[in-house]
Amino acid sequence: MDLALQLLFTGIGIGSVYALVALGFVLIFRATNVVNFAQGEFSMVAAFLMVVFAVKLDLPYGLSFLVALAGMALLGALFNLAVYYPLRHRTYLPVIISTIGASILMANGMLALHGPEPEVLSGWFETPGFLLGPVYFDSQYLLIIAVTALLVALQYWFFEHTLLGKKLQATSQDKEMASLLGIPVAAMIMITFVYSAVIGGIAGILVAPVLFVSIHMGATIALKAFAATIIGGFGDVTGAIIGGLALGVIETFGAAYVSVPYKDGFAFLVLIAFLIFRPQGIFGERVAEKA
Amino acid sequence: MLVITRRGIAAGLAATVAAPAIIRSAWAQAGTIKIGMVVPVTGAAAESGSFAQTGARIAVEQVNKAGGVLGKQLELVFEDDQTTNPGAVLAFSKLASQPDIVAFLGSIRSTQNHAMAPDMLKAGKPVGFGGTDPNLTKLGNPWLFRFRPNDSYSGKVIAQYGAKELGKKKWAIVHSTDAFGTAGAKALAEALPENGATLALDQGYANQSQDFTPVVLAVRQSGADVLGTYFTFETDLGIFARQLRQLGVTIPWVGSPSIVNISALKLAGPALHGTYGVADYAEDSSEASKSFGKAYRDVRKVAPDNQSSWTYDAVIVFALAMNKAGTTEPNKVRDAILAIRGHKGAEGEYNFDKNGDGLHGYNIVKNDKGEIKFDKRIDFTPQLG
Structure with a gap:
């Protein structure tokens, strides 16, 4: 029982990381109908920015966090202008390939700028964690779980209860119609990219103290987050969260009770099962053109 | 994969232009x-390549001071x-085409040595190298001489130290499921019975895991x-390591070399x-290691590591063998290297076996509050033989 509780906590913690990155996938998918394969690299770049500000330049942690996120907002805007905007009238395929190219460019650009050595980023809290009965609670994982919950609530409120959120949804559903109604489509998409880069950045900075800062950190998390998005239902915020948490818990228990080396296998078995039996995901609607 | 870059072409052109000058200077130094x-001068391992050059240069200086x-x-x-396999093959063939070169130093990376091995066999002159894949000296290639202990020894050393020195008999082995981790764990598990120890857990994991709780x-x-x-990635x-401590595991831990590397x-x-x-390489392991450490610090102002110690040892051993053989004729130099017994190098005591392995043991170091002792x-x- 003690064992299961510990595994459950870790599973939810790591699942929250997947969920946070999945949120970025969902946002861009809702606005542009394409999957942004550079979402994981947003996390990696933000973590490196945080290392530069908080460790190398020794700025206060909170200030570094804000400066790093401002950098991410700028990167999101640039990303939109360079990667999405020139291809906006094409089908989804060139755009997807363009995001894959951008992801390779960002990873290798960081490799050229910084070199291959991984870096350490200290956590938000002084105490690394505490024991409560038989279960060890890692303080950074607790923070990740809390921030994920907060961002989900914020995102729900934003999309369902604000005019801007509704404009973004309208843009996502039908760009031509939205533009006929006077919604500035290009601006809406710009906002989406900026927000996604920032949210990906928050995920990267939050997981950096747990997983360390390395060139590959983005790719490994993003793959799982992508699976989580499909399980949850592409384009659905609640789905991405449930998908991410489920994936984290399933792989942790699978590793503990079945096989550690095949841990990643469980995640992708679940993914394959969903693609076969419920391709629209848990919460997705059956919309043929989005498949 | 052969990558042709603008910089590569520029370097090639520069080399072509510079070649006559190099030949002239070679002529001047015919003696x-x-x-x-x-050696890697460009690419991912460029920094460690410069360490390797320094080690070899220190050896050359010492040999020349002692009469050459x-x-x-x-x-x-x-x-x-x-820092690539095609690059290594090209580099070796350039060197092999110069008839006045009497011996070679290969790479610290096993994969590059495997790539160069056929050309090394054709060249027919002694090659010292630092890669630790045990198979490299079992290729039937008589010209390969290893100046680091091969991987089969690390498992034996870990088992013996844990069982005999620490007195611990019930082992848990955690290893990467890649070639390096699997082979290392196998060697360690096989060495347990002869040390009176048993295996309680053999646990593999896939590289780049985000969580080790299970x-x-x-x-x-x-x-x-x-x-x-046996961990591959730091x-x-x-x-x-962090999760192990968080979940309260405090048993003694003896790890493969990555546990003491600077990144880890x-x-x-x-x-x-x-x-x-x-x-x-451990600086305090012997007088020879200490004196190499001092010579290295005088040049580079930092502590040496195994990148430089093996090239230092290789140059010294080659010089020793040629002086003993009284000639640079490859077969006689080969016999002289194989006859070396008890030579005290920076990496340890060299006794070449018939396969060309010079070292047969490891140092055990301890992490004493972050300092490696x-x-x-x-x-x-x-x-x-």
Whole structure:
């Protein structure tokens, strides 16, 4: 029982990381109908920015966090202008390939700028964690779980209860119609990219103290987050969260009770099962053109 | 894959333009004995390549001060391997085409040595190298001589140290499921019975894992009183070490060389304090290691590591062998290298076996609050022939 509780906590913690990155996938998918394969690299770049500000330049942690996120907002805007905007009238395929190219460019650009050595980023809290009965609670994982919950609530409120959120949804559903109604489509998409880069950045900075800062950190998390998005239902915020948490818990228990080396296998078995039996995901609607 | 870059072409052009100058300078120094060295000058390992060059240069300086080789001065000829296998093959063939080079230094990477091995066989002259794949000296290639202990020894050393020195008999082994981790764990598991120890847990993991909770819980539940590990990536090692401590596992831990590398120490911090690791170069392990450490610090102002110690040892051993043979004729130099017994190098005591393996043991070092301290040297008696 003690064992299961510990595994459950870790599973939810790591699942929250997947969920946070999945949120970025969902946002861009809702606005542009394409999957942004550079979402994981947003996390990696933000973590490196945080290392530069908080460790190398020794700025206060909170200030570094804000400066790093401002950098991410700028990167999101640039990303939109360079990667999405020139291809906006094409089908989804060139755009997807363009995001894959951008992801390779960002990873290798960081490799050229910084070199291959991984870096350490200290956590938000002084105490690394505490024991409560038989279960060890890692303080950074607790923070990740809390921030994920907060961002989900914020995102729900934003999309369902604000005019801007509704404009973004309208843009996502039908760009031509939205533009006929006077919604500035290009601006809406710009906002989406900026927000996604920032949210990906928050995920990267939050997981950096747990997983360390390395060139590959983005790719490994993003793959799982992508699976989580499909399980949850592409384009659905609640789905991405449930998908991410489920994936984290399933792989942790699978590793503990079945096989550690095949841990990643469980995640992708679940993914394959969903693609076969419920391709629209848990919460997705059956919309043929989005498949 | 052959990558043609603008910089590569520029470098090639520069080399072509510079070639006559190099030939002229070679002509002027016809009285020297040349050793060709394949070394990364560009690419991911460029920094460690410069360490390797420094080690070899220090050796050349010492040999020349002591009278040189066969009355002539020793000289190094460097060729860039670009940290790639095709680069290494090209670099070696450039060196091999120069008839006045009498011996070569290959790579510290096993994969590059495998790539160059056919050309090394064709060249028919002694090659010293640093890669640790045990198979490299079993290729039936008589010209390969290894100046680091091969991987089969690390498992034996970890087992013996844990069982005999620490007195721990119930082992948990945690290892990467890649070629390096699997082979290392196998060697360690095989060495347990002869040390009177048993295996309580053999736990593999896939590289680049984000979480090690299930692994740590398995170690805790196995009831093992000592932990042996083969980690490939420092990030994995760092996450595992932290979670191990968080979940309250404090049993002694003896790890493969990555546990004492600088990145791992930085990432894991206090989580690795008190652990033991195997290391082929340890500055305090012998007088020879200390004196190399001092010579290196005088030149580079930092502590040396195995990148430079093996090239230092290789140049010294080659010079020794040529002086003993009284000639640079490859077959006679080969016999002289194989006859070397008890030569005290920076990496340890050299006794070449018939395969060309010069070293047969490792140092055990301890992480003492973040500082790596030499603890003990464990050597095995090789089958010399």
